Amino acid sequence: MSDAKSTVWDANLYLKFADHRTRPALDLMGRLDPANGARPGHAVYDLGCGAGNISRILAERFPEAAVIGIDSSEEMLAKARSQTVDARITFAKGDLAHFAPTLPPGILYSNAAYHWLDGHIDMFPGLLKLLPPGGQLAIQMPRNHEAPSHASMHEAAQAGPWREKLGKVRPIARVEEPGRYYDVLKPLCSDLEVWETIYQQPLTGKDPVAQFTSSTGLRPYLELLQEPERTGFYEAYAALLRKAYPTRPDGITLFPFRRLFIVARRA
Numbered sequence: 001m002s003d004a005k006s007t008v009w010d011a012n013l014y015l016k017f018a019d020h021r022t023r024p025a026l027d028l029m030g031r032l033d034p035a036n037g038a039r040p041g042h043a044v045y046d047l048g049c050g051a052g053n054i055s056r057i058l059a060e061r062f063p064e065a066a067v068i069g070i071d072s073s074e075e076m077l078a079k080a081r082s083q084t085v086d087a088r089i090t091f092a093k094g095d096l097a098h099f100a101p102t103l104p105p106g107i108l109y110s111n112a113a114y115h116w117l118d119g120h121i122d123m124f125p126g127l128l129k130l131l132p133p134g135g136q137l138a139i140q141m142p143r144n145h146e147a148p149s150h151a152s153m154h155e156a157a158q159a160g161p162w163r164e165k166l167g168k169v170r171p172i173a174r175v176e177e178p179g180r181y182y183d184v185l186k187p188l189c190s191d192l193e194v195w196e197t198i199y200q201q202p203l204t205g206k207d208p209v210a211q212f213t214s215s216t217g218l219r220p221y222l223e224l225l226q227e228p229e230r231t232g233f234y235e236a237y238a239a240l241l242r243k244a245y246p247t248r249p250d251g252i253t254l255f256p257f258r259r260l261f262i263v264a265r266r267a
């Protein structure tokens with residue numbers, strides 16, 4: 001499964017790689033027009049806000065606006081609330097599949113969340129329509145599902161006594177070709193940018209790529225297993241990754257990671 005409702009997010013493990021995960025969030029934010037974020041009575045929404053670390057950066061970038069983080073995970077929301085002192089930032093539980101803003105949005109921002117939702121591409125025109133003319137929609141999603149980091153999850157799942165149990169895992173929702181997002185959004189936009197970046201992430205430590213995915217894409221697999229199968233499966237997956245992402249003589253494991261970005265302005 002890849003449904004956030006039944007996925008327990010490990011906020012601490014996710015934040016271990018905060019620097020690598022923050023960079024794309026900032027690259028996305030950097031393309032937003034600050035002049036269009038702070039309309040009176042309009043909020044900046046952080047959709048799938050996780051532990052709220054990006055919500056706090058959004059609040060710095062849009063100092064006049066109310067910032068509202070939405071997430072379906074109680075654990076992430078608890079972390080977000082415990083780390084946020086600015087009363088201008090609030091957090092609420094919600095499912096992005098049924099997002100209905102409580103304040104009119106000026107900006108809808110989402111970093112690394114919508115790829116968890118099947119059929120997310122069909123939700124994006126509806127999100128844009130929630131915005132006033134000139135309002136901005138900004139979305140970043142990993143598009144690394146064909147890379148060994150993600151393909152090896154399936155391979156390891158098939159190659160052990162856990163095969164039947166892991167057959168229940170739904171693959172992560174497909175992130176489409178960039179042009180498909182362009183086509184569905186363009187008729188509603190005055191400006192639209194769609195681009196991809198492959199980040200060459202330098203990781204350190206033992207099995208760093210497996211550790212990286214353990215807090216995100218690998219979780220639905222790990223959650224279905226008890227010990228000792230859980231460790232057995234993790235080791236089988238990590239062994240595949242050691243071959244695909246060898247550690248360099250300087251101790252660095254480079255983990256190339258492709259991400260898709262969309263910044264749209266409502267016509």
Ligand SMILES: C[S@@+](CC[C@H](N)C(=O)[O-])C[C@H]1O[C@@H](n2cnc3c(N)ncnc32)[C@H](O)[C@@H]1O
Pocket residue numbers: 003004009021025047048049050051052053054070071072073076094095096097110111112113116117216
């Ligand atoms: C990879 S984390 C990203 C967190 C944050 N945006 C960041 O960049 O640090 C993905 C987040 O999306 C949330 N999420 C996934 N599916 C969701 C859904 N259907 N509704 C609301 N939140 C969801 C998860 O709970 C998780 O906190």
